[in-house]
Amino acid sequence: MHTRLDMEPDPIAKQVAFYGERARGEAALIITGGFSPNEVGLIEPGAPMMDDAKAALELRPICDAVHAEGSLICAQILHAGRYAKVENCVGPSAIRAPINRFVPREMTSDEIWETIEQFATASSNAQAAGFDGVEIMGSEGYLINEFTINHTNKRDDEWGGSVENRHRLPVEIIKAVRAACGPEFMIIYRISAADLVDQGAPADEIAALAKKIEAAGADMLNTGIGWHEARVPTIAYPVPRAVWRQAPANIKAAVTIPVVASNRINTPEIAEGILADGDADLVSLARPMLADPHFALKARQGRADEINTCIACNQACLDYIFSQRAAGCLVNPKACRETEFSDTPTDAPKRIAVVGGGAAGMAAASEAAELGHSVTLFEAAQALGGQLNLASAAPGKDEFDETLRYFGTKMARHGVDVRLGTKAGADELVNDFDHVVIATGVTPRVPDIPGVEHAKVATYSEILSGARSAGDSVAIIGAGGIGFDVAEFLVTPKAETNDPAAFFDTWGVDPSFTSAGALKGDPLAPRPSIRKVTMMQRKSEKPGKGLGVSTGWILRNTLRKHGVDILAGVNYDQIDDAGLHYTLEGNQHVLAVDTIILCAGQESQDGLFEALQKSGVRVTMIGGAKEASELDALRAIDEGVRLAQTF
Numbered sequence: 001m002h003t004r005l006d007m008e009p010d011p012i013a014k015q016v017a018f019y020g021e022r023a024r025g026e027a028a029l030i031i032t033g034g035f036s037p038n039e040v041g042l043i044e045p046g047a048p049m050m051d052d053a054k055a056a057l058e059l060r061p062i063c064d065a066v067h068a069e070g071s072l073i074c075a076q077i078l079h080a081g082r083y084a085k086v087e088n089c090v091g092p093s094a095i096r097a098p099i100n101r102f103v104p105r106e107m108t109s110d111e112i113w114e115t116i117e118q119f120a121t122a123s124s125n126a127q128a129a130g131f132d133g134v135e136i137m138g139s140e141g142y143l144i145n146e147f148t149i150n151h152t153n154k155r156d157d158e159w160g161g162s163v164e165n166r167h168r169l170p171v172e173i174i175k176a177v178r179a180a181c182g183p184e185f186m187i188i189y190r191i192s193a194a195d196l197v198d199q200g201a202p203a204d205e206i207a208a209l210a211k212k213i214e215a216a217g218a219d220m221l222n223t224g225i226g227w228h229e230a231r232v233p234t235i236a237y238p239v240p241r242a243v244w245r246q247a248p249a250n251i252k253a254a255v256t257i258p259v260v261a262s263n264r265i266n267t268p269e270i271a272e273g274i275l276a277d278g279d280a281d282l283v284s285l286a287r288p289m290l291a292d293p294h295f296a297l298k299a300r301q302g303r304a305d306e307i308n309t310c311i312a313c314n315q316a317c318l319d320y321i322f323s324q325r326a327a328g329c330l331v332n333p334k335a336c337r338e339t340e341f342s343d344t345p346t347d348a349p350k351r352i353a354v355v356g357g358g359a360a361g362m363a364a365a366s367e368a369a370e371l372g373h374s375v376t377l378f379e380a381a382q383a384l385g386g387q388l389n390l391a392s393a394a395p396g397k398d399e400f401d402e403t404l405r406y407f408g409t410k411m412a413r414h415g416v417d418v419r420l421g422t423k424a425g426a427d428e429l430v431n432d433f434d435h436v437v438i439a440t441g442v443t444p445r446v447p448d449i450p451g452v453e454h455a456k457v458a459t460y461s462e463i464l465s466g467a468r469s470a471g472d473s474v475a476i477i478g479a480g481g482i483g484f485d486v487a488e489f490l491v492t493p494k495a496e497t498n499d500p501a502a503f504f505d506t507w508g509v510d511p512s513f514t515s516a517g518a519l520k521g522d523p524l525a526p527r528p529s530i531r532k533v534t535m536m537q538r539k540s541e542k543p544g545k546g547l548g549v550s551t552g553w554i555l556r557n558t559l560r561k562h563g564v565d566i567l568a569g570v571n572y573d574q575i576d577d578a579g580l581h582y583t584l585e586g587n588q589h590v591l592a593v594d595t596i597i598l599c600a601g602q603e604s605q606d607g608l609f610e611a612l613q614k615s616g617v618r619v620t621m622i623g624g625a626k627e628a629s630e631l632d633a634l635r636a637i638d639e640g641v642r643l644a645q646t647f
């Protein structure tokens with residue numbers, strides 16, 4: 001995956017640390033993010049290229065670091081085509097991608113042949129730099145994929161029209177790379193196993209392409225699912241695990257070279273199921289290797305319960321990349337930041353008290369204990385998790401249960417004394433510990449609206465925890481991240497994110513993956529809703545503005561499909577037996593609803609901090625207790641781990 005580490009200061013050292021750590025964790029084969037074969041194929045200005053032999057040699061330390069750990073490494077060669085965020089981007093036809101503001105220029109036949117040569121040159125440059133092979137990126141809607149289907153290829157020359165012509169570009173590229181790099185160099189072709197766009201390839205065309213790629217000299221087929229412009233979610237948390245496995249299975253039936261499955265494979269059990277059933281010969285993991293670089297090692301040693309599992313949130317990997325930052329990981333703050341952390345155990349162990357067992361507290365406690373400190377964690381509730389327990393109630397977000405399991409296992413392994421149902425007393429904290437961490441979290445804000453104490457009113461915490469249930473008609477006060485999650489929780493059956501058949505039905509996917517683009521319906525077609533829900537916010541700006549770039553569109557579309565109304569610019573007047581009274585554009589309205597749910601942000605629970613500060617004990621506050629606004633698990637875990645590194 002594109003990490004953007006190559007665009008950071010000190011790029012080689014950072015990549016040596018990043019890839020070296022994953023090789024130490026026994027990833028058998030590492031495939032890098034994309035290197036463009038030329039300027040016009042750049043995924044964004046400044047992205048890495050493999051066009052220059054001398055510059056490519058600078059990558060040798062990365063290959064050496066991976067080889068030193070006994071793993072192999074391939075460079076991905078990616079021409080972004082009409083997805084290239086560069087003004088002079090090109091494509092088979094001059095059709096703008098909905099996710100790019102630049103219109104591509106139609107390539108001439110000479111340019112196409114030149115591009116084929118550039119793929120070959122880039123591959124031999126990678127070979128000279130020490131890479132064991134290349135992966136030619138032919139999926140996800142990038143240049144090669146654009147040539148293979150009519151959706152983007154409207155040409156009537158030898159590169160368009162018939163299937164033979166549309167498949168000519170990938171076949172010629174594989175032949176040219178093989179000729180340039182010799183028989184021993186590994187060539188992987190990443191084939192689009194399901195385009196998920198209009199006029200996409202049907203399964204028989206994909207199988208035919210796979211056969212031609214094998215005959216042209218490729219050693220292995222990796223699979224990609226869905227174009228980046230597809231309106232079907234492919235990797236985010238609403239997508240059930242391993243839901244795409246039939247797509248590589250169709251390809252495997254057509255070829256003799258190994259086929260690799262990918263997308264939403266995040267546990268060894270899921271991976272093993274795919275392999276054992278013969279749906280693929282290998283599995284590839286991208287985000288799960290950000291979440292835990294030692295995934296493979298732990299799986300081999302039977303320590304799957306110690307794996308830090310990717311929860312498919314996209315919050316710190318893709319969303320960081322889309323905001324021009326190096327990829328990170330919500331559950332693992334060290335990902336792509338390996339050089340900022342130390343795993344060396346302390347030579348001066350301290351007695352640490354952590355008050356609060358939510359995401360921030362668990363992250364601090366487990367990290368401190370792993371580094372050799374003596375840690376006691378006090379949690380007032382009978383269970384760990386705090387806000388994570390609420391988050392995991394939202395459809396697809398039950399992946400957070402894995403985060404709870406990971407921290408719980410890590411704390412047990414490193415001997416954290418976890419005291420559930422225990423409120424830490426100030427005296428005990430002052431006398432028995434060297435450093436106290438306050439991670440007491442947040443409580444839902446109860447806004448000052450007349451009638452807010454009415455029986456119809458519930459907090460998001462009461463609804464998500466199951467303490468209260470909502471009626472058939474609901475108003476949600478607050479349209480932030482939690483408001484959206486609560487709305488989704490109220491209108492969608494959980495099966496849509498957990499059960500493959502329900503997921504395919506919801507998003508118009510053909511479960512057999514045989515029809516054109518593997519689509520059988522409109523991904524945005526209306527869905528039945530369990531309840532009538534109206535969301536509201538006071539600001540007049542677009543609701544959901546703060547949602548993640550790579551997941552917000554899914555949430556918005558899900559709510560639209562289920563008929564959720566969202567009102568911006570309202571003023572809340574009062575709540576009574578008639579419902580919620582509000583004013584919009586000067587007009588007064590009453591929303592006659594059964595339940596009104598408060599999703600109006602949070603307030604810090606930080607009472608203990610002041611008392612302790614006066615006592616003289618070293619005390620640090622993290623997570624929601626420190627700052628409630630815009631608190632999420634990403635910030636909480638990052639603060640916890642970083643604090644523990646300073647003890």
Ligand code: NAP
Nearest residue numbers: 447478479480481482483537538539548599600601630631
């Ligand atoms: P939030 O995103 O800050 O939203 C709070 C909402 O409450 C806003 O819509 C705000 O809109 C409203 N509000 C604030 N004060 C109010 C008041 N006194 N009276 C009435 N309404 C009020 O907070 P959140 O939804 O609680 O989420 C917490 C954090 O978790 C955020 O950082 C969020 O991004 C993150 N999160 C993200 C996701 C996701 O991306 N899917 C999911 C869950 C949580 P007005 O002020 O305009 O009324």
Ligand code: SF4
Nearest residue numbers: 310313314317329330
């Ligand atoms: Fe997975 Fe979220 Fe980490 Fe991305 S940020 S790797 S989706 S856990």
